[in-house]
Amino acid sequence: MNKRNLKILRDYIIGWIIAIAFWVVMRSYGVTVNAPATPEPVHALRLVMIFGPLAGILFGLAQIKIERNLYRRIPLWRLELFGLISNVAIMSIMFVLAFFMIKNTFDFNEPIDFWQFLRNPSVILVFFYSVLVNFVMAILRQINLSLGDGNLWRLLRGDFYTPRVENRVFMFIDLKSSTTIAETLGHIRYSQFIQDCFFDLQVVQQYGAEVYQYVGDEVVLSWKTTPVMDYSVCIKAFWAFQDQLSKRKNHYITKYGQIPVFKAGINKGDVTSAEVGEIKREIAYHGDTMNITSRIQEKCNYYDRLLLVSECYYDKISHQNGYVHELLGEEELRGKNELIKIYAIDRA
Template sequence: MNFKNKRRWRIIGTYSLGWTLAFLFLTIIRGVGATEDGAIDFDFLTSLGYVFTMAPVFGAISGYAQIIALERLYKRTSAKKLLIIRLSLSILFLTILVLASYLIVPPILGLEISLIDFIFDKGSLPIYFYILTIDIFMAAVWQVNMMLGGNNLWKMLQGKFYEPREENRIFMFLDLKDSTKHAEKLGHIKYSRLIQECFNDLGVVIENEAEIYQYVGDEAILTWQSKNGLRNQNCINAFYSFKSELLKKKSYYLDSYDCLPTFKAGLNEGVVTVTEVGKYKKEIAYHGDTINTAARIQGKCNELGQELLLSENLKNKLGNTTIAFEPKGNILLKGKATEVKIFAAQPSTANKGEPL
């Protein structure tokens, strides 16, 4: 199973668990020491059975709606429109839930009740409001998780970043080539749109298990836990996957911006510290020489006429790969007292824009 499908299943699993807990909470609140005014009245044990059999299914439907919003709508839609669409999907989800409940609940209780009476049964409106609120809340939580990157929201809630701790990580500094020329030619508004489009297309690197750490102007910083970045050459393939994605849209970029954006990148691996910073705007921050070295390596791309450079340290840890590495010598990087040996990646595929 590839990483994209794993991510989809993780979303569906999260929503199934979330909805099971949400319905369990509702069942406990309404079922312990309370009586229903309407015709629909489960005993507590029957309600629990309904929760643990049906809630995961409804959660999976809600999760799939979230996948559609993320993969098909997010890049093409403003936040305002996305919220409206997500609310519409929530209402659709609620409609499916009510219709499914109508097919299941009356036969279980032995009730003869019309669909209209079932929908507008006493006490139903608060439940509908609860369901819509939970669905939108879960979508909002997922958006926050996306902003923090990876699985960092859950880690923050566990307090894993409160104290600085060490991790072995790979960092890639990815920078737009000829950015000054593009900015002067396009003007700042159209140039900003170009950057926005490029970084939307950068989402393809998620399939290479990359975490997008930061966007800084026309530069993006990607990171991997070392084991994830080394597996299947993910840290290298991410660059060529992104390049391939831009090449697929060559006609679009030429028509819209009269240019095909190209990027250069520097990679390094090593120990960094990770911690939670900020009081009113919290962020996960990485510190250490590993990051500074990756940035300096990327800064040598123009000078050496290369699009992808990496440190000897990372090159050795990649082991046997389908990529040829051309040594570029020991180079004294700005801010470092000792020279660093760097290599240029030379993919062996005929089309260097294609993922390896």
């Protein structure tokens, strides 16, 4: 299981532990109800620690399956129907386990069978609560994807309200021969072609990449730097994307008659991050680092190379094996008055 899926499971497990703990506290110390059982605090804690992770894993796996196999493939109403069916199936498993756990641990307030247990108003309320919790978590998941992975929590903390300086690596990835391909395919099929390409781009999440922006047939990836960062993950992410496209070349040839090839420029440096916009809000990065990265990517066609990097990024990976490095020269990039050393990177 890749890092992306593990993060989904982690978020769902944490979310469900909180949700079940909240439910147990509210039903224990809130309004008195005709519940089928009244657990002692130690048993209530056991319920939380068992059913929280279990619900998180089951609902998390369902979300992973939906994102992997169903998004972009079925209408929204069928997607919601699948989610509801998954909810019923998972909660059925949970209710069976809960019934036998209660029966064998602290027993019910009065003798009941499983069907009486299911018809209890408190159990029915638990089911609708689970639907609500899963709906909220799915919405939060979509908001997080829209903002960029990890940015939802940073937004809630107010990190972007005041502009702040961050040190980041940026990679601008652009489709080669995009104009020719667009003219060949036409607007609709070209858009479908780009959709398929960017669907395959999800492989870069295994290398910690954040998708900052999609602009036409270009995508901007970003990594926040740390003192112990392995800077080669950026290069690995690019080649993993190229390999993923190559694996699906039969699909692209059959459907579009084209094999997509992308070129990229990488740079590292300080940028200013801030939340911008009123009509439509988004998180934006500003600074020379962004401009230089874009200009480096534009030089790929000039040098006929797929991957070019700046000197400051090259210094971070120059000691690593497995790559062929070549200094192409010093360029005065468009809009800049200083010379920038540009290196080509290829696989050994």
